[in-house]
Amino acid sequence: xxxxxxxxxxxxxxxxxxxxxxxxxxxxxxxxxxxxxxxxxxxxxxxxxxxxxxxxxxxxxxxxxxxxxxxxxxxxxxxxxxxxxxxxxxxxxxxxxxxxxxxxxxxxxxxxxxxxxxxxxxxxxxxxxxxxxxxxxxxxxxxxxxxxxxxxxxxxxxxxxxxxxxxxxxxxxxxxxxxxxxxxxxxxxxxxxxxxxxxxxxxxxxxxxxxxxxxxxxxxxxxxxxxxxxxxxxxxxxxxxxxxxxxxxxxxxxxxxxxxxxxxxxxxxxxxxxxxxxxxxxxxxxxxxxxxxxxxxxxxxxxxxxxxxxxxxxxxxxxxxxxxxxxxxxxxxxxxxxxxxxxxxxxxxxxxxxxxxxxxxxxxxxxxxxxxxxxxxxxxxxxxxxxxxxxxxx
Ligand SMILES: Cc1ncc(COP(=O)(O)O)c(C=O)c1O
Numbered sequence: 566x567x568x569x570x571x572x573x574x575x576x577x578x579x580x581x582x583x584x585x586x587x588x589x590x591x592x593x594x595x596x597x598x599x600x601x602x603x604x605x606x607x608x609x610x611x612x613x614x615x616x617x618x619x620x621x622x623x624x625x626x627x628x629x630x631x632x633x634x635x636x637x638x639x640x641x642x643x644x645x646x647x648x649x650x651x652x653x654x655x656x657x658x659x660x661x662x663x664x665x666x667x668x669x670x671x672x673x674x675x676x677x678x679x680x681x682x683x684x685x686x687x688x689x690x691x692x693x694x695x696x697x698x699x700x701x702x703x704x705x706x707x708x709x710x711x712x713x714x715x716x717x718x719x720x721x722x723x724x725x726x727x728x729x730x731x732x733x734x735x736x737x738x739x740x741x742x743x744x745x746x747x748x749x750x751x752x753x754x755x756x757x758x759x760x761x762x763x764x765x766x767x768x769x770x771x772x773x774x775x776x777x778x779x780x781x782x783x784x785x786x787x788x789x790x791x792x793x794x795x796x797x798x799x800x801x802x803x804x805x806x807x808x809x810x811x812x813x814x815x816x817x818x819x820x821x822x823x824x825x826x827x828x829x830x831x832x833x834x835x836x837x838x839x840x841x842x843x844x845x846x847x848x849x850x851x852x853x854x855x856x857x858x859x860x861x862x863x864x865x866x867x868x869x870x871x872x873x874x875x876x877x878x879x880x881x882x883x884x885x886x887x888x889x890x891x892x893x894x895x896x897x898x899x900x901x902x903x904x905x906x907x908x909x910x911x912x913x914x915x916x917x918x919x920x921x922x923x924x925x926x927x928x929x930x931x932x933x934x935x936x937x938x939x940x941x942x943x944x945x946x947x948x949x950x951x952x953x954x955x956x957x958x959x
Contacts, residue, residue, distance in 0.1 A: 586909020648775030741878030793841030
C-alpha cells in the first residue's frame with residue numbers, strides 16, 4: 566500500500582461500506598465486478614442536480630442551460646478518463662444497450678463472406694451483438710480461443726483476413742480477472758482495415774484506459790462498475806460515429822454524439838458520472854492499481870494454501886485484476902455464495918454472463934464458479950476474512 570493511500574478515509578466516502586453484518590463487522594461487498602458501491606459525491610451530485618437543475622436540454626431557460634453545461638462538462642471528464650474525444654462520448658442506459666445500438670449500424674458495412682473476430686474471454690455483451698450482426702449480414706465469426714490453463718487468450722488463434730471487418734475484444738475479463746493487451750488486436754485489425762471494438766467495462770475501475778493511445782476505434786464501459794450510477798458509455802472516433810447511421814427520430818440532432826442518444830438521457834446519472842470521475846481523478850488510477858496489486862497477491866497467496874479451493878484464471882498476480890473465479894470441492898458455487906452471504910460476504914456465483922469463458926473452463930454444468938471481486942476500497946482485512954470463510958469450507 567502506498568503511503569498516500571488512506572483506506573479508512575476512502576471507505577468513509579462510501580455510505581454503503583458502513584453497513585454491518587449480523588456479527589457487527591462491516592459487510593464485504595466482494596461483488597464489485599457486478600457493480601461497485603457508490604461514492605457519496607455521486608449521490609450528492611445526483612441529488613443536487615434533481616433538486617436544482619432538473620430540465621431537458623437545449624432550452625432557453627437557466628435550468629436547461631445548466632443541464633447543457635453539465636452534459637458538456639461530463640463529456641469532457643469522460644474524454645480525459647478514457648483518452649477519447651468529448652465529441653465521441655455517447656451516454657446510454659448501460660454498455661449492453663449501447664453495444665447493440667452500435668452493432669446495428671454496421672449492418673450495411675458487412676455481407677456474406679465478411680468476418681468478425683470475437684474472443685472466448687468476453688462477457689456476452691461483447692459477443693451476442695456480433696453473433697446477431699453476423700446472422701443478419703451473412704458474415705462469419707473467427708474466434709480467438711481462451712487457454713483454460715492460463716486464463717489468457719491464445720494469440721496464436723488471433724487471425725484476420727482481407728474480409729475481416731470488425732475485431733471485438735475485452736480489456737479485462739469480468740469472470741477471470743485477466744487483463745488483455747489491446748495491441749495485438751489493434752495491430753491485426755489495422756493490417757486489414759477492420760474496426761476495433763473494446764469492452765472496457767471490467768477494466769475501467771482497475772486499469773488506466775486511453776482509447777487514442779491504444780488506437781481503438783470504439784470502446785464501451787459502465788459507470789456503475791466504477792463507483793458511479795447505473796449508466797453506460799460508448800466512446801468512439803467522432804468521424805466513425807458521423808459515418809454510421811444510428812436509428813433516430815427525425816427531429817433529433819443530425820450531428821455529434823447526441824445523434825446517437827435515442828430519447829432523453831438520464832441527466833442525473835450524467836451528474837453522477839461526473840462526480841465518480843472526479844473521485845477517481847483525486848485518487849489516481851496508479852494509486853488504485855498499486856493498492857489492488859497488494860490485495861491480489863494476498864488473496865492468491867492465501868488461497869494457494871487451501872487444498873479444497875481452485876482459482877480458475879491467471880495464477881500470477883501480474884496482468885490481472887483482483888477478480889477471482891473460485892470453485893470449492895464438494896460445494897456448488899451457489900452453496901458457497903449463500904454460506905458467504907450469511908457471513909456478510911457478498912459474492913456472485915454462476916457464469917455472470919461470461920458464458921464463453923465458463924464453457925471453455927468446463928464449468929457451465931457445474932454451476933459456474935464463485936466470483937470474488939475486490940476493488941480499491943477493500944483492505945487486507947477483507948481479503949483475510951474471505952480467505953477464512955473459504956478455509957472454513959474445507
Ligand atoms: C465485462 C463486462 N462487459 C459488459 C457488461 C455489461 O454491462 P452493462 O450491464 O452496462 O450492460 C458487464 C456487466 O457485468 C461486464 O462485466
